[in-house]
Amino acid sequence: xxxxxxxxxxxxxxxxxxxxxxxxxxxxxxxxxxxxxxxxxxxxxxxxxxxxxxxxxxxxxxxxxxxxxxxxxxxxxxxxxxxxxxxxxxxxxxxxxxxxxxxxxxxxxxxxxxxxxxxxxxxxxxxxxxxxxxxxxxxxxxxxxxxxxxxxxxxxxxxxxxxxxxxxxxxxxxxxxxxxxxxxxxxxxxxxxxxxxxxxxxxxxxxxxxxxxxxxxxxxxxxxxxxxxxxxxxxxxxxxxxxxxxxxxxxxxxxxxxxxxxxxxxxxxxxxxxxxxxxxxxxxxxxxxxxxxxxxxxxxxxxxxxxxxxxxxxxxxxxxxxxxxxxxxxxxxxxxxxxxxxxxxxxxxxxxxxxxxxxxxxxxxxxxxxxxxxxxxxxx
Ligand code: CAA
Numbered sequence: 001x002x003x004x005x006x007x008x009x010x011x012x013x014x015x016x017x018x019x020x021x022x023x024x025x026x027x028x029x030x031x032x033x034x035x036x037x038x039x040x041x042x043x044x045x046x047x048x049x050x051x052x053x054x055x056x057x058x059x060x061x062x063x064x065x066x067x068x069x070x071x072x073x074x075x076x077x078x079x080x081x082x083x084x085x086x087x088x089x090x091x092x093x094x095x096x097x098x099x100x101x102x103x104x105x106x107x108x109x110x111x112x113x114x115x116x117x118x119x120x121x122x123x124x125x126x127x128x129x130x131x132x133x134x135x136x137x138x139x140x141x142x143x144x145x146x147x148x149x150x151x152x153x154x155x156x157x158x159x160x161x162x163x164x165x166x167x168x169x170x171x172x173x174x175x176x177x178x179x180x181x182x183x184x185x186x187x188x189x190x191x192x193x194x195x196x197x198x199x200x201x202x203x204x205x206x207x208x209x210x211x212x213x214x215x216x217x218x219x220x221x222x223x224x225x226x227x228x229x230x231x232x233x234x235x236x237x238x239x240x241x242x243x244x245x246x247x248x249x250x251x252x253x254x255x256x257x258x259x260x261x262x263x264x265x266x267x268x269x270x271x272x273x274x275x276x277x278x279x280x281x282x283x284x285x286x287x288x289x290x291x292x293x294x295x296x297x298x299x300x301x302x303x304x305x306x307x308x309x310x311x312x313x314x315x316x317x318x319x320x321x322x323x324x325x326x327x328x329x330x331x332x333x334x335x336x337x338x339x340x341x342x343x344x345x346x347x348x349x350x351x352x353x354x355x356x357x358x359x360x361x362x363x364x365x366x367x368x369x370x371x372x373x374x375x376x377x378x379x380x
Contacts, residue, residue: 005071012068016075019048024080029345031206035198037082042162046117050076050087055095059107060115066241066303070248074299077252078259081355082206084252085362088245089158090114094121094167097238098185101226110165110185122163123242124154124186124212125235131155132368134169135178135232139214141170148172148184148224150192150217156362160210161195164188167225168214169235181231185223192217203354240313242363244302247319250327250359251295257334257352258288264338264347281337288330295323317364317372324366327356 005013023044031037045051053069055061062068069091076084098111113119130136139152150170157166166186173180186193196211225234262285265276275281302315331353335342342349360366 005067009067009071012064013071013075015048016050016072017078019045019050020076020079020083024076024083028080028206029348029351031080031082032351033205033345035200035205035208037086037162037206037208039162041083042086042120043117045083045087051090051117051120052095052111052115053091055091055099055111055115056107059099059111060113061095061099061111062115066244066306067300070244070251070299070303073245073248074252074255074296077249078256080206081249081253081352082204084249085158085204085207085358086120086162088242088249089123090121092242092245093123093238094165096241097123097167097183097225097234100237101230101234102185105222106185106225114165119164120159120162122157122159122166123238124157124166124168125239126155126157128153128155128211132365134235135181137169137171137181139168139170140174141172141182141184141219143172146221148182148219148221150184150186150214150219152214154212154214156199157210157212158207158362160212161198161208166212169231172228172231176229178232179229181235182228183225183231183234184219185225186214186217186219190217190219201358203351203356203358205354239363240316241306243316243320243369244299244306244312246359246363247295247299247302247316247323250320250323250356251292251299253352253356253359254288254292254295254323254327254330257331257349257356258285258292260347260349260352261285261288261334261337264341268339275337284333284337288333291326291330295319295326298322313372314376317369317376320359320364321366321369321373324356324359327359328353331356 049062052061053064057063114121141148141150168184168186172182192215194213199209268275298319302319305312305315334349341347
């Protein structure tokens with residue numbers, strides 16, 4: 001057993017920390033208020049390699065391990081969870097999915113642009129009536145020989161308007177249930193592909209979330225990922241890794257709020273002393289630190305499992321379940337430590353508290369993680 005990070009891991013963590021402080025921190029409050037994220041910042045993240053960290057170098061990726069990726073995710077999320085969800089979706093859902101299951105042509109044509117930030121990706125599984133119940137896909141893709149005709153609606157899609165390439169899951173043969181589902185690469189701008197209005201959200205407001213409509217969109221057959229009927233497995237396998245990314249995001253939100261609360265408690269005075277000298281505050285910090293450390297160990301273990309070629313469905317689900325609860329608990333307490341100031345935007349903790357909630361919902365709710373965990377521990 002070795003809990004020590006390598007020199008390379010530390011360099012990646014420090015580079016992400018530095019980028020978050022110098023490039024993401026200025027303007028994070030305004031982006032949250034205005035619900036926007038400038039294209040130039042996405043480009044900067046691409047230039048620095050944050051958008052294709054784990055992808056193969058031959059397609060422009062960084063060829064890094066999952067540990068490096070979660071370290072970067074934690075640092076970005078401490079400051080701006082809107083930026084980190086874009087990074088997470090592009091890295092662990094879109095790039096990883098294409099790199100692992102796409103064919104040579106698809107990788108050359110699409111992956112090589114997604115790893116560099118030239119193009120941004122989105123992952124489209126959820127529907128108005130298929131969120132947790134992901135096998136109930138209503139979006140259809142009818143086989144017309146050399147192409148499919150795609151019809152339906154997708155909901156709550158991260159990078160909905162900023163994205164260029166969309167991995168869309170659809171039902172090609174209803175009779176076959178989940179074995180009749182396929183995944184397709186769809187390009188923005190194709191006839192019949194409409195982007196709906198931006199969702200007005202509680203948190204991660206800088207990131208753009210939209211519904212998408214597909215009206216008789218013609219998708220070439222070469223844009224199907226994998227064998228016919230592979231789409232549901234594609235989504236599940238991809239989401240298993242995605243959940244490690246969101247767990248790291250939740251960890252970062254918690255750690256960011258904790259660091260702010262600790263610093264504040266050493267400066268703010270009440271009853272004649274810094275508030276960290278009151279046990280009421282010191283014990284809160286002790287609880288936060290303990291929860292965060294446990295979450296970090298779970299996140300690292302899941303990332304390590306993935307890097308070692310072990311199954312990571314269980315460890316990824318446990319990491320997400322615990323880290324997202326930690327993010328909620330810690331951010332609420334961080335606001336409490338800040339008192340009245342915690343309720344004010346310039347102290348950042350109220351935003352982190354709002355951002356934390358989504359980590360218990362997207363890429364599988366906490367209840368879905370418990371399904372995955374309980375099925376796994378009860379199967380033998
Ligand atoms: N890896 C490989 N295959 C898997 C798998 C995995 N992790 N999980 C399930 N499968 C396979 C099963 O083996 C089964 O295949 P076979 O019949 O060939 O054995 C098939 O998938 C169906 O599995 P289940 O019978 O277990 O299906 P289910 O209906 O009970 O659902 C579920 C399982 C885990 C609840 C699943 O529906 C699920 O994960 N739901 C949540 C969906 C989700 O996470 N949505 C997030 C949206 S994406 C997002 O949020 C992105 C964003 O923008 C931030």
